[in-house]
Amino acid sequence: MKKFWSMLLNGTTAEITIFGEIVSSGYEWDDSDTSALSFQKDLKELGEVDTINLHINSPGGSVFDGVAIYQMLVQHKAIVNTYIDGLAASIASVIAMAGDRIYIPRNAMIMVHNPWTIVMGNATDLRKQADDLEKIGQSMQESYLSKIGDKITAEKLTELLNEETWLSATEAVEYGFADEILEENRVAACISDKLFADYKNVPEKLKKKTESESLLAKKIKILRGA
Template sequence: MKRTWELKQAATPDTLEMYIYGDVKSDYFDWWTWDMVESETSANHFRNELAKYPDVKEIKIFINSYGGSVFEGTAIYSQLRRHPAQKTVYIDGFACSVASVIAMAGDRVIMPKNTMMMIHNAWNIVAGNATQLRKAADDLDTIMAGNRQSYLQKSNGKITEEKLIELLDAETWLTAEQCIEYGFADELLEKDADLTEAKQLLQKMNKTLEQQLSYNRAIAVQFRELAKEPIQKTPPSEPPPEPPKENKTIKFMAALFR
């Protein structure tokens, strides 16, 4: 049974098998136990596990992931690129977002005809003043300038940077045939992959998005209801007040979540 994340010795002693079957996540601090927890899909964990096999000659990497942390994924990509072993990547379902970056570390990338990659620009959630927000946007541009190199190096001239930027801006799903065309993959398998686990990953992703949309719709309804109410209520004994002032903050929030 394939685990979500695993790096293990294969049947031959000089070969490793690496499975990426879930989110790529960084290490995190557990506030309940007051301990730093090492994520099984962090670059730190991968480095520690890889160090256990100093003489490995081949690494087989099996990917079925819709991505995760760009920092962790990029670091894993760099560790694989540096490693002298022969790297063969098998796309077992979907290699999305930073999982596609990890795939670019392969000397050979093999894709069954029914598998796909998805590439897009890095994104982040930020808060702060205008200067900080502009800096965050500039930082993302810098991150993507480096991120694009992984695709360009793998493609070996089959795609221009201008075309790559166009695909990234459009958040593009690529078929196995297109990945071969752009140089992101090297070999197309006629036999279809078993996408059972891949479909489960997509269903999980869609469920998360649906939950977020439901939450936003519920908040929007509440703000719209609040926007209909006057700010102040005057006791009946007082003279009729002036027309209530428009609550611009609530109306703005209602429009934002519409």
């Protein structure tokens, strides 16, 4: 089953969506989940296209799969336009940087932070994991810097990553994470209570908005007799 939908316009333009979590291959438990393997297969099926319009509304997920998806898009010959339809958080924000041009609605957000993991083992294991995380973090920084250019310094980027920074559309353009602000849209941010626990600086307005939409969904189910 395809993990994103595509529409070819005159055989030259493809519309691609990543509207869920980025997961490792074999863990695509939900239709909205995207792994590097599923993305690669579906991207190959598109054939020769000149333009890819990439729509993102994702809380992030697997760093390695996300980096692989980013590289596939960067290496693709097509022009890539990225649209942050709701939220591009964590590794999803790295994927967004593959866009030759990045568009973000006024009510959308980008979140950046350092990679983290859960590990068990002895002192040697823990030190190795810390070293590995630093290397992964450096790779992510290179992806951001390749898009940001001279908008902010590497030191400022490190500060944003260390603090788990949630960027509004205005801040995203100011710092170079996006190129153009679009009018507000009605796409809800793709985030859950589980992810509220994972991230420490989730904006209160985003929590309230998601809670409100969740209650509305429950009411609609009741009215429908579901």
